[in-house]
Amino acid sequence: MEKKASLESSLRKSIQRKRGVNLASWAGNNKDYLEKALAKHGALLFRNFSIDAPAKFEAFARAVSANGELFDDYGDLPREELGAKVYGSTPYPADKAILFHNEGSHIHRWPMKIFFYCIKAAEKQGATPLLDCRKIYQAIDPAIIARMTEKKLMYVRNFISGLDVSWQHFFQTTDKKRVEDYCREAGIDFAWKEGNQLTTRQVRQAVVRHPHTGEMLFFNQIQLHHISCLDPDVRDSLLSMFREEDLPRNVYYGDGTRIEDEVVAAISEIYEQQAVRFQWQAGDVIILDNMTVAHARDPFEGTRKVLVAMAEVISQLDL
Template identity: 25%
Template sequence: MPANPIFFAETKLPHQKNYGGALFPAVLSPTAAVEHSRNRPSVLTAAVKDQKPWLDSLLHRHGAILFRGFDSVSTASDFNDVVEAFGYEELPYVGGAAPRTNVVGRVFTANESPPDQKIPFHHEMAQVPNYPSKLFFFCEVEPANGGETPIVLSHIIYDKMTEKYPDFVDKLHKHGLIYTRVLGEEDDPSSPIGRGWKSTFLTKDKTLAEERAAELNMKLEWTEDGAKTIMGPIPAIKNDETRKRKIWFNSMVAAYTGWEDKRNDPKKAVTFGDGNVLPDNIMYDCLKILEDESVAIPWRKGDVLLIDNLAVLHSRKPFTPPRRILASLCK
């Protein structure tokens, strides 16, 4: 289905990669006609509503879409309107690790961990069974320096890892992964996985927290000053049914190289599903492959990035403040 030329122009950036003729990510900017309508606060919202089937097909082909140059999107509320225009159902952030704050409507801050910390590649909430299918990010305040959100196609990583480490991938197929995280009672903003148990389960009631953990098939053990969660065994590799390919759907490298704070040892945060430790050399080589295949487009104020969470892993580079990236998760 062709795009309506009234709204969107497909543009190219030097950062994009070409996979089988499809640029990653797709980049859409306003047409000349839309440029003349910059006063309309809802121009991107209207364009999304008009072109929703085409945008869905574009996302399916490319895995991610960057909307750039739509000046009508400048606030968290504007961003919330764009998210609503897509019509995807909201996903409550239950079981996730990142410290976040609700801003307005369906909009939250992205991971609030300190700016000097890198957040490694992961599929959003891949460590729990109820994960989002779509992610939105919005640049409200452009970073002073750094702070990109690199993205990478998951099936490319699966193919490269299978080619280089077939025995390791076989073990992942056979055993899956176990994720272990130690949580405090309250959020710890100094940690990239600092979400406390109250925020993780959206309750102050321990009994209700236990019920919500059980709904996720997650073991919850109370400690003196918090809780320990044990998730798994859970698959590390999934089939992307709509695209007929296997995907590297996990938070393995993120946990192994980044789940570190005063409570957590990253080497113990993730293991094979049979409890055996993961090979250190393969973990760091996988990280290198992820970085080599990734695309990191510097943020500009007003950017909206839509990611298919079944196709794409994402991360965050360290940055010099100010920087404010907002997010929204969809079923």
């Protein structure tokens, strides 16, 4: 329970406002402290600061970022406003959970840091559950870890008009040649299909060593993509319309063979045992080490608005 306790401790002992402190300025002057705290806990909560606008949130995220820059080339999230390097959280029905994932782990590059800012907390539920991926690596059956380390994971995505994100939005272009060039550079297999639809396949890591701490991590999006993790009614509806290989999203072992439902169920059970939850308050900001900590979203009632920023992008080649 040590790692889970560390994550819970980080949230309980959140960094509280001190009179006269500008959070962005303070963060810029205390980067070493923040780096050490983040390496230890994986998550830091800032509460009761005067973060009351997306621009202030962006300024704070830039101040924490090692190079002062934010990642602004990510097609899976909607832009908050034109020109800003801040995103809205994943648009998904309020009565459904968004399952655990490390942001960007299904593609060739991802942010080391991810920031969340609560503009409005939901009236009921709506937590952002967190997982310490160090602890998950230790808890999963070693045979599963060995298999996924060897085979890796293949993410298959069918960009179907009207379902999920369009390929035009994801790649931020309507030019097919630009999409093809991007895919070749990123090591993504692609195929155009009838009706202007696109299928992509990419093999990515399931288990990695943290590039800074050296700790082993279960780092992927297996729960978010595997068909068995969908609600039964959603899964049955999709399978009535599509063959399994044509589903909007799915994940396989890296050699293309199916990941057994019971393997995913065992992983999901460990996730739920290890999940740490807290209730958002308006103005809260959280920093996650995106490799050390996975996140999700609980269902909610009412209105909920949480913004996202990302920084310090690395790729598979950096590991």
